[in-house]
Amino acid sequence: MGYDILTRVIEFTESDLAIDSRMGKVAGLLVKEFPFDSCAIYAWDDKEKLFKLNVAAGSRKGRVESYGQNQGLPGLARKTKKHLEAYKPGPEGILWQETEDRGLKGFKGACVYPLKDRQRWYGLLYLKSAKKVELSPGEKKLLEVISRLLVSNFKCKHHSQSLKKAGTKIKDIHSRLTQAEKLIVLGELSATFAHEIRNPLVSLGGFAARLKKKIEPDSPFNVYVDYMVNEVRRLEQIINNILRYTEQKEAVFEGTDLNNILSESLAFFSEVFKKHDIEIVEGFARKPLRVMADRHQLKIAFDNLIANAIQSMEKGGKLTVSTSREKSWAVVDLTDNGGGIEPRYINNIFEPFFTTKKYGTGLGLDITKRIITKHKGRIDVDNKMGQGVTFSVKLRRA
Ligand SMILES: Nc1ncnc2c1ncn2[C@@H]1O[C@H](COP(=O)(O)OP(=O)(O)OP(=O)(O)O)[C@@H](O)[C@H]1O
Ligand SMILES: [Mg+2]
Incomplete structure (x- = not known):
C-alpha cells in the first residue's frame, strides 16, 4: 500500500479544499487503509492548553472532544514528545492503565502521533482499534510521514489565519488613515475659511459697535444692535478657535504659578458667571503651584x-475649582x-x-488636550451622568 497511500495523502493535502476538509479526507483514508476503526486529528490550543478535536473519521465510539495537556494518551504524548503505541493486554497494558484515557473504552489498541515541529505543537493524530494492532515498521514509517504532511497542513492553516488577521488590521489602519486624511483636509479648509471670514467679521463688529454708540439708549433698535454685537462676538470666538487649532504655535515655557493663571481665567469669565447665575467655589492650594508653562496657551486650555x-x-x-499637589504633579480640578x-x-x-x-x-x-500634552501633562475626565463632570489637569511641578 505504501506509496499509493502517500500519493493520495499528498493529493488531498495539496488540493483546493478548505484545510479542515483536506484533513478530514486524510482521516477517512487512514481508517480505510490501516487496521484502525477510528481516526481523530486534534488541534493544540495554546491559550487554553487543550487538544481540541479538529476532524474525525470512522467509529464514533469513545470520541473525546478535548484533552487537557496532562490527560489520557494525548497528554502522555505531549509530555514525552514522542509517538506512542498502547495495547491491551500486553506489556504496554501498564501504559494503557496509567493514562486513564476515557476515549479508550471498547478499544484494544491505540497510536498517537504528535503533530509538531521544533518550535511548536500543532496537534496530534489519534488512531484507535477494537482489536490489538501490530504495525509493521513500514506502516509506522508511513504514519510518521503522513503526520509530517499533516503538520504542513496545520502550518498552512496557521499562516492563513495570521494573514486574515493581518488583512483585518490593514483594513482598520486604512480606514483610520482615510479618516485622518479627511480631518487634515477639513482642518486646512477650515483655516482658509476662517482667514477669509475674519476680516469682514471684524469690520462688521466695528460698525455694529459704532452704531450702538449712535443710537439713543431708549431706542427700540438697541435690541437689534445688541443682537448683532453679540452674534459677531460669538462668530469671532469660533473663528479664533479654528485659527488657534490650525496655527500650532511653538510653546514658550517659563516658571509660573498655576493658581495665578487659573485666577486670571476665572476673572475673565466673571461677568458670564453672574449672567448665568453660576456660583464659583475656589479651593486653591495655599502656596503658589510652580510649573514650567506657556502662560498664554495654558490660559486657552x-x-x-x-x-x-x-x-x-x-x-x-x-x-468648583481646586488646585493641589500630588507627588510631583500640580493638579487642577474643575x-x-x-x-x-x-x-x-x-x-x-x-x-x-x-x-x-x-x-x-x-x-x-x-x-486643550494638545496644549496639556505639549506641557507633558495629562487631562482626565470623571463623568457622573445626571450630575456633572470633573476635568483634572495634571502638570509637572517645577
Ligand atoms: N463640562 C461639560 N459638561 C457636559 N458636556 C461637556 C462638557 N465639556 C465637554 N462636553 C461635551 O464635549 C463636547 C466637545 O467639547 P469641545 O469643547 O471639544 O467642543 P464644543 O464645546 O462643542 O465646541 P467648541 O469648544 O469648539 O466651541 C461638547 O459638545 C459636549 O458635548
Ligand atoms: Mg467647548
Missing part, C-alpha cells in the same frame, strides 16, 4: 474647560454640576470637530 462648564450650566449651577456627558459620547469628546452643541466647533477639548 483653562478657558476652554471653563467655557464648557458654563455652557453645561446656562440656567445656573456651581463650578467640577461642574451641569448634568454630565452622555456615556455614548465620552470616547469622542476629545476628537476634533466633535460637538453636541448647536453652535459648537468641537475644537475646544482637542485644543
Whole structure:
C-alpha cells in the first residue's frame, strides 16, 4: 500500500479544499487503509492548553472532544514528545492503565502521533482499534510521514489565519488613515475659511459697535444692535478657535504659578458667571503651584474647560475649582454640576470637530488636550451622568 497511500495523502493535502476538509479526507483514508476503526486529528490550543478535536473519521465510539495537556494518551504524548503505541493486554497494558484515557473504552489498541515541529505543537493524530494492532515498521514509517504532511497542513492553516488577521488590521489602519486624511483636509479648509471670514467679521463688529454708540439708549433698535454685537462676538470666538487649532504655535515655557493663571481665567469669565447665575467655589492650594508653562496657551486650555462648564450650566449651577499637589504633579480640578456627558459620547469628546452643541466647533477639548500634552501633562475626565463632570489637569511641578 505504501506509496499509493502517500500519493493520495499528498493529493488531498495539496488540493483546493478548505484545510479542515483536506484533513478530514486524510482521516477517512487512514481508517480505510490501516487496521484502525477510528481516526481523530486534534488541534493544540495554546491559550487554553487543550487538544481540541479538529476532524474525525470512522467509529464514533469513545470520541473525546478535548484533552487537557496532562490527560489520557494525548497528554502522555505531549509530555514525552514522542509517538506512542498502547495495547491491551500486553506489556504496554501498564501504559494503557496509567493514562486513564476515557476515549479508550471498547478499544484494544491505540497510536498517537504528535503533530509538531521544533518550535511548536500543532496537534496530534489519534488512531484507535477494537482489536490489538501490530504495525509493521513500514506502516509506522508511513504514519510518521503522513503526520509530517499533516503538520504542513496545520502550518498552512496557521499562516492563513495570521494573514486574515493581518488583512483585518490593514483594513482598520486604512480606514483610520482615510479618516485622518479627511480631518487634515477639513482642518486646512477650515483655516482658509476662517482667514477669509475674519476680516469682514471684524469690520462688521466695528460698525455694529459704532452704531450702538449712535443710537439713543431708549431706542427700540438697541435690541437689534445688541443682537448683532453679540452674534459677531460669538462668530469671532469660533473663528479664533479654528485659527488657534490650525496655527500650532511653538510653546514658550517659563516658571509660573498655576493658581495665578487659573485666577486670571476665572476673572475673565466673571461677568458670564453672574449672567448665568453660576456660583464659583475656589479651593486653591495655599502656596503658589510652580510649573514650567506657556502662560498664554495654558490660559486657552483653562478657558476652554471653563467655557464648557458654563455652557453645561446656562440656567445656573456651581463650578468648583481646586488646585493641589500630588507627588510631583500640580493638579487642577474643575467640577461642574451641569448634568454630565452622555456615556455614548465620552470616547469622542476629545476628537476634533466633535460637538453636541448647536453652535459648537468641537475644537475646544482637542485644543486643550494638545496644549496639556505639549506641557507633558495629562487631562482626565470623571463623568457622573445626571450630575456633572470633573476635568483634572495634571502638570509637572517645577
Ligand atoms: N463640562 C461639560 N459638561 C457636559 N458636556 C461637556 C462638557 N465639556 C465637554 N462636553 C461635551 O464635549 C463636547 C466637545 O467639547 P469641545 O469643547 O471639544 O467642543 P464644543 O464645546 O462643542 O465646541 P467648541 O469648544 O469648539 O466651541 C461638547 O459638545 C459636549 O458635548
Ligand atoms: Mg467647548
